[in-house]
Amino acid sequence: xxxxxxxxxxxxxxxxxxxxxxxxxxxxxxxxxxxxxxxxxxxxxxxxxxxxxxxxxxxxxxxxxxxxxxxxxxxxxxxxxxxxxxxxxxxxxxxxxxxxxxxxxxxxxxxxxxxxxxxxxxxxxxxxxxxxxxxxxxxxxxxxxxxxxxxxxxxxxxxxxxxxxxxxxxxxxxxxxxxxxxxxxxxxxxxxxxxxxxxxxxxxxxxxxxxxxxxxxxxxxxxxxxxxxxxxxxxxxxxxxxxxxxxxxxxxxxxxxxxxxxxxxxxxxxxxxxxxxxxxxxxxxxxxxxxxxxxxxxxxxxxxxxxxxxxxxxxxxxxxxxxxxxxxxxxxxxxxxxxxxxxxxxxxxxxxxxxxxxxxxxxxxxxxxxxxxxxxxxxxxxxxxxxxxxxxxxxxxxxxxxxxxxxxxxxxxxxxxxxxxxxxxxxxxxxxxxxxxxxxxxxxxxxxxxxx
Amino acid sequence: xxxxxxxxxxxxxxxxxxxxxxxxxxxxxxxxxxxxxxxxxxxxxxxxxxxxxxxxxxxxxxxxxxxxxxxxxxxxxxxxxxxxxxxxxxxxxxxxxxxxxxxxxxxxxxxxxxxxxxxxxxxxxxxxxxxxxxxxxxxxxxxxxxxxxxxxxxxxxxxxxxxxxxxxxxxxxxxxxxxxxxxxxxxxxxxxxxxxxxxxxxxxxxxxxxxxxxxxxxxxxxxxxxxxxxxxxxxxxxxxxxxxxxxxxxxxxxxxxxxxxxxxxxxxxxxxxxxxxxxxxxxxxxxxxxxxxxxxxxxxxxxxxxxxxxxxxxxxxxxxxxxxxxxxxxxxxxxxxxxxxxxxxxxxxxxxxxxxxxxxxxxxxxxxxxxxxxxxxxxxxxxxxxxxxxxxxxxxxxxxxxxxxxxxxxxxxxxxxxxxxxxxxxxxxxxxxxxxxxxxxxxxxxxxxxxx
Numbered sequence: 095x096x097x098x099x100x101x102x103x104x105x106x107x108x109x110x111x112x113x114x115x116x117x118x119x120x121x122x123x124x125x126x127x128x129x130x131x132x133x134x135x136x137x138x139x140x141x142x143x144x145x146x147x148x149x150x151x152x153x154x155x156x157x158x159x160x161x162x163x164x165x166x167x168x169x170x171x172x173x174x175x176x177x178x179x180x181x182x183x184x185x186x187x188x189x190x191x192x193x194x195x196x197x198x199x200x201x202x203x204x205x206x207x208x209x210x211x212x213x214x215x216x217x218x219x220x221x222x223x224x225x226x227x228x229x230x231x232x233x234x235x236x237x238x239x240x241x242x243x244x245x246x247x248x249x250x251x252x253x254x255x256x257x258x259x260x261x262x263x264x265x266x267x268x269x270x271x272x273x274x275x276x277x278x279x280x281x282x283x284x285x286x287x288x289x290x291x292x293x294x295x296x297x298x299x300x301x302x303x304x305x306x307x308x309x310x311x312x313x314x315x316x317x318x319x320x321x322x323x324x325x326x327x328x329x330x331x332x333x334x335x336x337x338x339x340x341x342x343x344x345x346x347x348x349x350x351x352x353x354x355x356x357x358x359x360x361x362x363x364x365x366x367x368x369x370x371x372x373x374x375x376x377x378x379x380x381x382x383x384x385x386x387x388x389x390x391x392x393x394x395x396x397x398x399x400x401x402x403x404x405x406x407x408x409x410x411x412x413x414x415x416x417x418x419x420x421x422x423x424x425x426x427x428x429x430x431x432x433x434x435x436x437x438x439x440x441x442x443x444x445x446x447x448x449x450x451x452x453x454x455x456x457x458x459x460x461x462x463x464x465x466x467x468x469x470x471x472x473x474x475x476x477x478x479x480x481x482x483x484x485x486x487x488x489x490x491x492x493x494x495x496x497x498x499x500x501x502x503x504x505x506x507x508x509x510x511x512x513x514x515x516x517x518x519x520x521x522x523x524x525x526x527x528x529x530x531x532x533x534x535x536x537x538x539x540x541x542x543x544x545x546x
Numbered sequence: 547x548x549x550x551x552x553x554x555x556x557x558x559x560x561x562x563x564x565x566x567x568x569x570x571x572x573x574x575x576x577x578x579x580x581x582x583x584x585x586x587x588x589x590x591x592x593x594x595x596x597x598x599x600x601x602x603x604x605x606x607x608x609x610x611x612x613x614x615x616x617x618x619x620x621x622x623x624x625x626x627x628x629x630x631x632x633x634x635x636x637x638x639x640x641x642x643x644x645x646x647x648x649x650x651x652x653x654x655x656x657x658x659x660x661x662x663x664x665x666x667x668x669x670x671x672x673x674x675x676x677x678x679x680x681x682x683x684x685x686x687x688x689x690x691x692x693x694x695x696x697x698x699x700x701x702x703x704x705x706x707x708x709x710x711x712x713x714x715x716x717x718x719x720x721x722x723x724x725x726x727x728x729x730x731x732x733x734x735x736x737x738x739x740x741x742x743x744x745x746x747x748x749x750x751x752x753x754x755x756x757x758x759x760x761x762x763x764x765x766x767x768x769x770x771x772x773x774x775x776x777x778x779x780x781x782x783x784x785x786x787x788x789x790x791x792x793x794x795x796x797x798x799x800x801x802x803x804x805x806x807x808x809x810x811x812x813x814x815x816x817x818x819x820x821x822x823x824x825x826x827x828x829x830x831x832x833x834x835x836x837x838x839x840x841x842x843x844x845x846x847x848x849x850x851x852x853x854x855x856x857x858x859x860x861x862x863x864x865x866x867x868x869x870x871x872x873x874x875x876x877x878x879x880x881x882x883x884x885x886x887x888x889x890x891x892x893x894x895x896x897x898x899x900x901x902x903x904x905x906x907x908x909x910x911x912x913x914x915x916x917x918x919x920x921x922x923x924x925x926x927x928x929x930x931x932x933x934x935x936x937x938x939x940x941x942x943x944x945x946x947x948x949x950x951x952x953x954x955x956x957x958x959x960x961x962x963x964x965x966x967x968x969x970x971x972x973x974x975x976x977x978x979x980x981x982x983x984x985x986x987x988x989x990x991x992x993x994x995x996x997x998x
Binding site for chain 2: 125226236251253348353360384387422423425451459466492496
């Protein structure tokens with residue numbers, strides 16, 4: 095018995111491709127198609143299998159699309175061509191909305207498919223039934239892309255933070271609203287102007303209701319509550335207030351008081367649950383966030399989640415909340431998990447023996463540098479120093495000179511990008527020329543000109 | 547056949563407790579013992595099983611300890627009493643160090659146990675052999691606690707970000723060094739003073755070599771490289787520079803230039819790998835980080851990791867990197883994963899039907915408030931307003947009054963904590979009293995007095 099089940103296991107993971115049917119070929123669907131091709135080697139390394147995209151369900155087969163389908167992938171318009179294809183292992187649902195998506199997922203579960211979806215609205219409003227059905231059918235239902243795009247908060251709550259009791263969770267879960275608030279804060283524009291700009295840039299829909307009135311964040315919050323507390327919190331019970339019509343005056347006043355206004359989705363455990371029932375306070379609302387909070391620093395279309403838990407203390411996650419590739423990357427991560435469906439997964443790669451990395455020799459590393467030297471306060475010193483640097487091809491970006499510190503004058507300069515070897519050789523030149531009172535101090539610079 | 551294996555599955559997860567042997571009863575071990583008891587109900591909810599701590603391996607049975615063992619847990623001094631106990635399913639290795647820990651894990655794997663460890667040094671220097679052995683024995687080897695404490699970066703790289711190709715990863719992985727640098731930056735003290743203070747507070751060992759010379763961060767970096775790229779990067783090939791003797795002068799100069807000095811562990815993919823081999827540049831070094839980076843804002847003993855990936859873009863994780871409960875929480879999360887070892891895990895909880903949350907009515911929610919009203923510029927208005935607030939038990943924390951904006955004078959005040967009902971009723975009073983030119987604007991405040 096043990097041998098047989100282990101044999102099955104080896105087969106499952108060795109060569110048979112995981113066959114995927116994709117519903118929806120919009121922004122995220124296109125991103126997924128692209129990533130499946132770009133990261134195909136990684137998929138094999140991580141899972142020991144290929145992921146093969148067999149069919150893509152679209153409304154219109156002839157519409158032009160940005161992403162190129164791989165050879166052998168078929169466009170179909172009949173949902174059953176996808177859900178009822180016995181070769182397909184997983185349905186990736188990226189059409190969004192309620193009824194059609196629900197029917198598609200129900201049918202696919204009935205046909206024994208696993209499900210990967212990014213549909214927060216459906217999981218928030220009808221998740222109870224969907225999870226029950228998936229459990230009954232013993233199928234995997236994954237949804238990392240449904241909350242906070244590229245931030246792996248679903249997996250974190252479901253798998254990593256399970257040793258914790260979550261006290262509270264708050265997040266900036268809607269990038270459109272955060273973009274509008276950031277614009278109002280940084281550029282002092284009013285709400286309507288910021289909204290129009292978001293629409294122009296494609297960050298907001300023509301009808302922005304779902305985003306700016308808080309419903310999108312509320313959908314995501316329902317999923318996070320379920321993951322953090324293991325309870326059903328009906329979407330309709332959530333108190334939701336958006337940012338529509340927020341005044342620039344309040345943003346300015348808040349700033350004066352040391353705060354930023356953010357659209358916050360929050361849940362926290364409240365005292366007083368009876369019978370061991372978990373009592374929760376949850377809602378979506380614009381709030382003043384003190385500038386010392388990392389949450390106050392979340393700008394533009396970024397998302398962030400702050401979890402306060404009894405073992406971990408405060409944890410903060412920050413990343414892109416939307417966009418084709420960030421969301422598609424989360425979907426692909428879910429597909430890999432389905433493809434792997436294997437234990438143990440100790441290294442995160444399918445290889446039994448990991449290959450050796452090719453290593454860049456330390457002296458070839460390139461960086462901007464901060465250099466401090468102690469020199470004599472004499473004419474020509476800076477010229478001679480610059481000469482030593484230039485001789486190794488190093489150019490200076492910025493120079494600061496200070497008063498005498500007793501052991502000479504500190505001279506600090508930032509360089510443009512150069513190699514560690516060039517820096518070492520240039521400093522040797524300055525030593526040889528007798529320019530330095532003591533050995534130079536130098537550090538690499540991150541966020542300098544080359545990384546901006 | 548299918549029925550049998552599904553039957554096994556149900557048995558495994560329904561009632562039999564996962565039996566744990568713990569090696570090491572220090573800070574983290576004590577934290578784990580405490581969490582196992584405090585979070586026992588959650589463990590059952592999440593996995594459908596209990597986790598039973600059967601034996602704890604210590605050097606001295608009679609030593610006094612902070613954590614209370616649950617009834618039935620046995621202290622043992624003979625390693626084989628733990629590794630060879632057929633009832634024990636998992637060894638939790640928290641003794642640290644190299645040789646003893648290695649012997650213990652080897653023996654436990656030989657005896658068919660799964661392993662959960664926080665031992666970064668061992669996994670960095672001898673991980674290659676350990677992972678191979680675990681693969682051969684088909685055992686789970688988990689190590690979330692070994693890097694960045696409470697931050698779930700191991701799981702994120704191993705499971706969540708697998709749809710991504712990692713371009714670079716940089717982290718603040720050593721809390722001791724970051725504490726010292728933060729003290730030097732914030733309080734202007736020199737290195738030796740900050741180190742002594744870290745030692746006094748228990749953040750640094752009597753011999754701080756491992757922390758301040760970068761070796762601890764380097765160990766963790768080797769694990770992250772393995773997880774991100776699936777390659778073996780020998781620990782000895784890593785270029786490592788610590789922060790010992792760093793001068794306050796450089797910290798001040800860096801600040802003037804808009805940077806903070808941080809001890810950074812970084813790996814990035816370099817061009818030029820031959821034969822599809824991955825070419826990497828990796829090292830630990832103090833660096834100037836521009837103040838606009840979230841990494842520059844990581845203070846005290848906190849850790850953080852920034853991942854730049856081809857689909858996700860930039861992701862940032864922040865949390866406690868050490869300490870009894872943060873680390874123990876990560877260990878417990880690993881134990882739950884072993885206890886669960888089950889698919890599918892859609893909701894993160896073992897229940898087929900989630901219970902309903904008990905919901906705090908919106909009007910009972912308590913918060914500090916920002917309130918803006920437009921009033922007439924007349925004597926007594928502030929007094930009358932305060933009266934309306936006081937009548938509902940609301941006290942004001944701060945008041946700002948501005949010049950006339952055309953439709954009245956904006957008067958902004960921040961309140962101490964109060965309920966939504968009291969706020970609504972107080973504002974109704976101000977309306978009834980004819981004090982307001984237009985309806986009040988109000989927001990909740992996060993990071994106000996009650997949450998500092």
